[in-house]
Structures are given as structure tokens and as C-alpha cells.
Amino acid sequence: MPRAFALRGVPSRRFIASLSLIAAGAIWLSACSTTDIAGGTTVPTLVIPPGPPVAVDVALLPGKWGLASYRDEKDRARTQAEAKSACGNPYVIASGSQGGVLMHLPDQAQPTEVFVKTTADGRSLIGPRGPVGMPQDRVVMYFQGGVLITEWLDPSAKERYGTMLFVRCA
Amino acid sequence: MKRKSLKSLLGVASGVVLAGVLGFGLIGSTGVEAKQRKELTIQDQPGYVPTPEEEMLPAQYRPQPVYFRSNEAPGTIVIHTDERFLYLVQDGGRAIRYGIGVGRDGFQWQGLVKITRKQEWPDWRPPPEMIARQPYLPRFMAGGPGNPMGARALYLGETVYRIHGTNQPRTIGYAVSSGCFRLVNRDVIDLFNRVPVGTKVVILQSAKL
Numbered sequence: 555m556p557r558a559f560a561l562r563g564v565p566s567r568r569f570i571a572s573l574s575l576i577a578a579g580a581i582w583l584s585a586c587s588t589t590d591i592a593g594g595t596t597v598p599t600l601v602i603p604p605g606p607p608v609a610v611d612v613a614l615l616p617g618k619w620g621l622a623s624y625r626d627e628k629d630r631a632r633t634q635a636e637a638k639s640a641c642g643n644p645y646v647i648a649s650g651s652q653g654g655v656l657m658h659l660p661d662q663a664q665p666t667e668v669f670v671k672t673t674a675d676g677r678s679l680i681g682p683r684g685p686v687g688m689p690q691d692r693v694v695m696y697f698q699g700g701v702l703i704t705e706w707l708d709p710s711a712k713e714r715y716g717t718m719l720f721v722r723c724a
Numbered sequence: 725m726k727r728k729s730l731k732s733l734l735g736v737a738s739g740v741v742l743a744g745v746l747g748f749g750l751i752g753s754t755g756v757e758a759k760q761r762k763e764l765t766i767q768d769q770p771g772y773v774p775t776p777e778e779e780m781l782p783a784q785y786r787p788q789p790v791y792f793r794s795n796e797a798p799g800t801i802v803i804h805t806d807e808r809f810l811y812l813v814q815d816g817g818r819a820i821r822y823g824i825g826v827g828r829d830g831f832q833w834q835g836l837v838k839i840t841r842k843q844e845w846p847d848w849r850p851p852p853e854m855i856a857r858q859p860y861l862p863r864f865m866a867g868g869p870g871n872p873m874g875a876r877a878l879y880l881g882e883t884v885y886r887i888h889g890t891n892q893p894r895t896i897g898y899a900v901s902s903g904c905f906r907l908v909n910r911d912v913i914d915l916f917n918r919v920p921v922g923t924k925v926v927i928l929q930s931a932k933l
Binding site: 622629633636658660714 | 769770771772773847852855857858859860861862863864865866867868870
């Protein structure tokens with residue numbers, strides 16, 4: 555529409571849309587921080603929810619795992635039994651070529667090489683190479699006795715998939 | 725001769741008009757029936773929680789009392805898969821009609837079964853073909869909001885078939901690829917509360933020529 559027909563003093567729709575985008579970006583960024591990595595690139599990182607320190611030996615991850623998920627702690631025991639039963643269609647974690655393991659990131663059909671990352675207070679995360687707390691990281695909640703429990707750090711992925719429980723297959 | 729031809733023409737024209745009127749009556753909700761025969765290409769969405777607005781179904785799919793002629797006793801469930809309606813037979817030639825979505829399993833057979841089990845917030849197991857496409861999916865997801873099985877399940881006989889809820893309200897009225905007979909969560913809770921274990925369920929498929 556020619557500028558001659560624009561109303562004076564009324565912001566254009568494009569201007570308002572731009573302001574909205576800036577505001578939305580500011581709100582998103584306020585929930586995370588950024589970390590400079592080599593090469594000057596900044597990567598947004600998320601706050602890691604409180605939890606127990608868990609040590610993870612990456613050498614113990616490759617193998618076949620029964621995979622199930624739950625949302626409520628009351629369902630954990632039976633979900634673990636279901637995960638064991640799911641060894642008939644196991645989730646396979648393979649060794650990576652760079653010292654990590656191959657696992658899927660949220661909603662990705664192909665696996666990515668991921669690494670164990672640790673925080674100063676002993677928390678462990680599994681995610682792509684980069685700083686601790688990337689949105690694609692999984693927080694390890696438990697790793698003992700052939701049982702691995704993780705939660706996606708990204709709130710959307712966590713909401714969709716719940717708490718992921720892996721049981722090592724025989 | 726000319727009078728006979730005119731009579732024939734009038735007869736044919738009357739027939740066409742009558743057929744048109746009847747056809748319109750049968751089509752009834754017009755675009756609705758055409759829509760009902762379509763399959764909605766949509767995958768299960770684990771973790772998706774619909775908004776209250778999405779859970780508001782079009783008027784014809786909301787639970788409502790209807791006239792329903794049947795020899796079945798009150799309390800029987802009758803499912804017409806082609807119509808995408810589930811009827812809970814009531815007294816006096818009436819029924820409560822619920823809109824449903826019908827999964828591939830729901831078209832596989834017809835007959836009589838009974839409800840053998842009821843479960844709140846049932847668990848979900850993705851089908852193998854879905855796991856093949858999305859290998860990161862859990863093979864078992866414990867029940868809860870966002871679970872594709874929805875808020876309630878009524879298990880039919882010793883079969884894999886069930887009447888269940890859904891986290892995808894827009895599949896109501898359609899044929900879909902997965903599941904069996906699905907209702908929105910509010911409606912499946914309503915039905916769940918009305919029918920006991922042992923309820924007779926009649927599943928009717930349309931005749932195929």
C-alpha cells in the first residue's frame with residue numbers, strides 16, 4: 555500500500571511484528587545464558603535443575619538397552635519392568651569415533667555423537683560437544699546397576715517424552 | 725405419441741428431483757460425511773497436551789441424546805465405524821451419541837465383545853512402524869496427560885481393541901492410522917463413568933460391495 559495512504563502516528567504492522575519478535579527473543583534468552591566457545595561462537599545454555607551428583611563412565615554406555623518413559627515417580631518401578639521387557643526391540647547405543655557414543659537428540663531420526671559432560675558439583679549430562687547445559691543435553695538422574703535415567707534439559711522435549719529410563723539388555 | 729413422450733419426460737424429471745431431495749437428506753451434514761470418509765494423515769504426538777479450545781468439538785461430535793432404533797438393551801455400546809459415532813443405548817429408543825475417531829485397528833473386524841477391563845490414564849506403546857521412523861521413542865510410555873492413549877481406556881474382550889481417549893482432539897470424526905476407537909478425554913471420561921466392566925459392545929462396519 556503506498557505510503558501516501560498510511561496513517562500518521564500509527565506504527566506499521568511490520569514494525570509491530572519486529573518489536574514482538576525482539577520481545578519474544580528477550581523473554582527466551584532470559585531463561586538461559588550464553589557461553590562463548592572456541593571460534594567466538596556463543597551457544598545458549600539452560601539452567602540445570604537441582605539433582606543428585608551422578609558419575610557416568612562413557613565406556614559403560616554402548617550396548618542394547620530397553621527404553622521406556624514415565625512422568626510420575628510412582629510409575630518408575632513398573633516402567634523399569636516395562637523397559638526390561640522392551641529388550642525385544644532395544645535402543646542401541648554405539649561407540650562414537652571421537653570418544654563419545656551415538657545417541658539421538660530430541661526429535662532427530664539419526665543419532666549424533668554425544669559426550670559426557672560434568673558440572674563442578676558432580677552432575678553429569680550427555681550431549682553434543684560443547685558447553686554444559688546445551689538445550690540438546692540430557693541430564694543424568696541415575697546410573698547404577700544397569701539402569702540409566704535421564705531427563706531432557708530442554709523443557710519442551712522433557713514435556714513430550716517424560717523421564718527416559720534405560721535398562722541394559724542381557 | 726408426443727403425450728407419451730412428455731409423460732415419460734415428466735416422470736424422469738420427477739425421479740431426478742426426488743432422488744436429489746433424498747440424496748440431500750442422506751448426505752445431511754454434507755461436507756461432514758465426505759470428511760468422515762477421509763483418513764486424516766497424522767501421527768501420534770506423545771507429550772502433546774491440547775488446549776481447552778482444541779478440545780471443543782464441532783457440534784455434531786459432542787455427546788448428545790439422539791433417537792436410536794436398536795434391538796440392543798439399554799447400556800449396550802454400539803459403534804458405527806463409518807459414521808464415526810459411538811452410541812450408548814438408553815431407554816425409549818434413544819441413545820447418547822459420541823463422536824469418535826477410528827484407527828486402522830477399528831476397521832479390521834466387526835462383532836460382539838464385552839468390556840473386560842477399564843483403566844484410568846492408560847499406558848501407550850508406540851507401534852513398531854512408528855519406532856522404526858523415530859528410534860528415539862520410548863517403547864513404553866506410562867499414562868498421563870499428553871499420552872496418546874488419553875485419560876481412560878475400555879478394553880474389549882481378549883483382543884487388542886479398546887475404546888480410549890486421545891491427546892489429538894482434531895482426529896475425532898476421521899479415520900486415522902493408529903489406535904482403535906478414540907474419544908476426546910472429556911467424553912471418554914464421561915463414557916467410562918457410565919459403563920461397567922461386562923458392558924456389551926457391538927461394532928458395525930459398513931457393507932463393502
